[in-house]
Amino acid sequence: MVVFEKPHALADVPLHYCPGCTHGIIHRLVAEVIDELGIEGRTIGIAPVGCSVFAYNYFNCDMIEAAHGRAPAVATGVKRSDPENNIVFTYQGDGDLAAIGTAETVHAAARGENITVIFVNNAIYGMTGGQMAPTTLPGQVTQTSPYGRDTSKVGFPVKVCEMLSNVDGATYLERVAVNNVKNVKNAKKAIKKAFQNQLDGKGFSLIEVVSTCPTNWGLTPEKALEWLEENMLPYYPLGVYKDKFAEKEDK
Ligand SMILES: Cc1ncc(C[n+]2csc(CCOP(=O)(O)OP(=O)(O)O)c2C)c(N)n1
Ligand code: SF4
Ligand SMILES: [Mg+2]
Numbered sequence: 001m002v003v004f005e006k007p008h009a010l011a012d013v014p015l016h017y018c019p020g021c022t023h024g025i026i027h028r029l030v031a032e033v034i035d036e037l038g039i040e041g042r043t044i045g046i047a048p049v050g051c052s053v054f055a056y057n058y059f060n061c062d063m064i065e066a067a068h069g070r071a072p073a074v075a076t077g078v079k080r081s082d083p084e085n086n087i088v089f090t091y092q093g094d095g096d097l098a099a100i101g102t103a104e105t106v107h108a109a110a111r112g113e114n115i116t117v118i119f120v121n122n123a124i125y126g127m128t129g130g131q132m133a134p135t136t137l138p139g140q141v142t143q144t145s146p147y148g149r150d151t152s153k154v155g156f157p158v159k160v161c162e163m164l165s166n167v168d169g170a171t172y173l174e175r176v177a178v179n180n181v182k183n184v185k186n187a188k189k190a191i192k193k194a195f196q197n198q199l200d201g202k203g204f205s206l207i208e209v210v211s212t213c214p215t216n217w218g219l220t221p222e223k224a225l226e227w228l229e230e231n232m233l234p235y236y237p238l239g240v241y242k243d244k245f246a247e248k249e250d251k
Contacts, residue, residue: 020221
């Protein structure tokens with residue numbers, strides 16, 4: 001008989017996330033992958049600043065809290081201190097990774113650090129009350145763009161997978177979503193591959209998970225999933241943006 005259980009790598013504590021927030025689903029997928037790869041005892045996660053700041057309470061592996069945006073730099077140090085044994089992942093929001101932490105992200109990729117980055121793109125600064133993020137869509141209403149993001153004044157969203165696909169040091173970049181069962185399954189596959197790449201010494205892997213923030217989008221959990229599908233996915237198409245080793249295998 002198959003019993004639906006909590007993954008061991010996920011701590012048995014209530015999560016603080018709002019109803020319908022996809023951070024919880026993504027936590028579960030990461031924990032399932034850690035279980036399946038049998039790496040909990042050697043995994044070190046780097047928590048961000050943002051709604052997922054308490055990730056250090058939610059995973060049973062070792063966790064370190066980084067200063068805002070600096071998770072890839074901390075991950076670099078942890079990985080390099082014992083590259084054979086340490087399996088290191090960062091878990092970061094779009095404000096953390098694509099605003100204050102852009103430099104750390106791009107340079108960790110450029111250096112080809114052998115780490116795994118989980119990038120949760122909900123197009124908003126969730127924790128601080130819903131301000132515009134670098135990934136906020138053109139026209140999207142936020143607390144700091146009450147008339148909708150005006151690209152003539154504040155520019156265009158940063159597309160992280162597309163941007164990093166031009167960075168030679170990056171190994172594997174995939175954009176996934178967790179808005180339906182099919183996409184959740186695919187997201188897990190991508191996250192697993194990103195950890196497996198690290199185990200195989202293949203270098204920098206980043207999985208961007210297109211996510212919801214029902215609270216700051218001002219939508220019910222159900223409507224937020226619809227909004228994601230109708231607005232986020234056309235702007236942030238899902239798919240593999242780079243897979244260095246697949247490219248090699250194809251040749
Ligand atoms: C140096 C510094 N600047 C600004 C902040 C305020 N701050 C905390 S979280 C956050 C944005 C978080 O947004 P995101 O990374 O998208 O995570 P989410 O909450 O949406 O999951 C900001 C600007 C801070 N904590 N430290
Ligand atoms: S504010 Fe948004 S991102 Fe933060 S927990 Fe609530 S729904 Fe999730
Ligand atoms: Mg965010």
